[in-house]
Amino acid sequence: MFHVRLYLTALIVCILPSVALADGVSLTLPAAITEALRTQPQVFQSAHTAAAGRDLSQAAHAVLLPQVSLAAGSIWSDSPNGQPLFIAGNAPREVIGQIHVSVPIYAPQLHALAKAAKDQSVINRSQETVTLLRVAAQVVNAYYQLNLLQTQTTIWRSTLNVAQKLYLDTHKAYKAGAVSQLDLTQSAILRNKARAGLEQTAAETRAATRLLNLQLGRAADGKIILSNRPEFASLLPSPSHLDTQAKQRQPLVQVADRQIALARAQIQVQRGATLPTINASAAYGVDTATAPRTGDLGWQGALTLSMPIFGFGAHQDRIAAAQEQLAALRSARQALILQIDSQIAHDYGAAQAAEKTLNNARTTAHEAFSVYTMTRKGYFAGAFNALNLAQAEGSWVRARLRLASAQIAVQMTRAQLELDMGRYPTEKKETSHT
Numbered sequence: 001m002f003h004v005r006l007y008l009t010a011l012i013v014c015i016l017p018s019v020a021l022a023d024g025v026s027l028t029l030p031a032a033i034t035e036a037l038r039t040q041p042q043v044f045q046s047a048h049t050a051a052a053g054r055d056l057s058q059a060a061h062a063v064l065l066p067q068v069s070l071a072a073g074s075i076w077s078d079s080p081n082g083q084p085l086f087i088a089g090n091a092p093r094e095v096i097g098q099i100h101v102s103v104p105i106y107a108p109q110l111h112a113l114a115k116a117a118k119d120q121s122v123i124n125r126s127q128e129t130v131t132l133l134r135v136a137a138q139v140v141n142a143y144y145q146l147n148l149l150q151t152q153t154t155i156w157r158s159t160l161n162v163a164q165k166l167y168l169d170t171h172k173a174y175k176a177g178a179v180s181q182l183d184l185t186q187s188a189i190l191r192n193k194a195r196a197g198l199e200q201t202a203a204e205t206r207a208a209t210r211l212l213n214l215q216l217g218r219a220a221d222g223k224i225i226l227s228n229r230p231e232f233a234s235l236l237p238s239p240s241h242l243d244t245q246a247k248q249r250q251p252l253v254q255v256a257d258r259q260i261a262l263a264r265a266q267i268q269v270q271r272g273a274t275l276p277t278i279n280a281s282a283a284y285g286v287d288t289a290t291a292p293r294t295g296d297l298g299w300q301g302a303l304t305l306s307m308p309i310f311g312f313g314a315h316q317d318r319i320a321a322a323q324e325q326l327a328a329l330r331s332a333r334q335a336l337i338l339q340i341d342s343q344i345a346h347d348y349g350a351a352q353a354a355e356k357t358l359n360n361a362r363t364t365a366h367e368a369f370s371v372y373t374m375t376r377k378g379y380f381a382g383a384f385n386a387l388n389l390a391q392a393e394g395s396w397v398r399a400r401l402r403l404a405s406a407q408i409a410v411q412m413t414r415a416q417l418e419l420d421m422g423r424y425p426t427e428k429k430e431t432s433h434t
Helices: 029-039 041-062 108-175 181-216 239-249 251-272 314-380 386-420
Strands: 067-076 093-106 277-288 298-306
Touching: 029 041, 029 108, 029 181, 041 108, 108 181, 108 251, 108 386, 181 386, 239 251, 239 314, 239 386, 251 314, 314 386
Parallel strands: none
Antiparallel strands: 067 093, 093 277, 277 298
């Protein structure tokens, strides 16, 4: 399970927008994911692992084809009184020079090994997709964290500008004797709070920018301008649709399915070890105990049968162990499906709650702004003091910050649901929810 509980998808990187963005250009979430998938070392690592699996699968299937080899050599044996010292020795000297061709006629274990290698190759490819979406999940987190902090920085900068103007106006009124020292001090406190909030958020924004730059393979101190286009604002699909999509497209489920297929192949490998094998071979050349002469070249052919008879139950134990492994993988797949369904149920509820929170935050922000506007007018009209204005401004700033957090929460929960279903997050045109 990944951070922010984002699952992975069966899509491949090539279907994402192939747009390389330079520093300072507005960056969308899909473009950020694409850029990260092109630069992350773990993506290259998984790609090499998948390529190695393909090579091993091809090698396992090549063993089933005819094999051609060369045998050449000259062998001398110690032969006192004309008799070789080794039983295998043919003569004091033996000359071999042959081209060998061997073909497996019946080799069930080799076929099972080839099937197992193919399944392992498919697992490696699915795990490559898992890695791609793990990177995507990291980018989603970094992207929305920076998005939130940039929005908060904008809010605090706007608040500071307003507070600075308020302080200057109050200072002029104080000099003219229209307001008290308390009002001037309170306006200075408002300005200092806004400046402190801006400084803190700006520092967090710089850290979040460095993190996203690292995810994208850019220079850590590069500037990033995020897109302000709304994302994931369409209606929520039904939970049953989410469950179906996840079972069909989740690469974690695909990995589990291929692991089960590999376990079946491993059972056949162990069973193949108990079956006979038949091989045919042919050779052309010379194999003589005397110096080769013209006309010694010739053909040799052989058909061999090999079959295990008794092994003290070793083969049966290996077959039983492979069957238990298959049963364990089936149970693990069921547990994975349950975990995914549970996660979708949780994420679906979080997405619904985020939408309700966003609607409430919008209403609260609108009301807080109205109160602040009226209080500010009353302050300059002499109906309210600076403390009243500070309270109204504080409520308005908090409402704006909550609204920004609620907007990001909606986008993040939608992104999580997208990845739960096995899809990369994509931008969607905003539609009404009311």
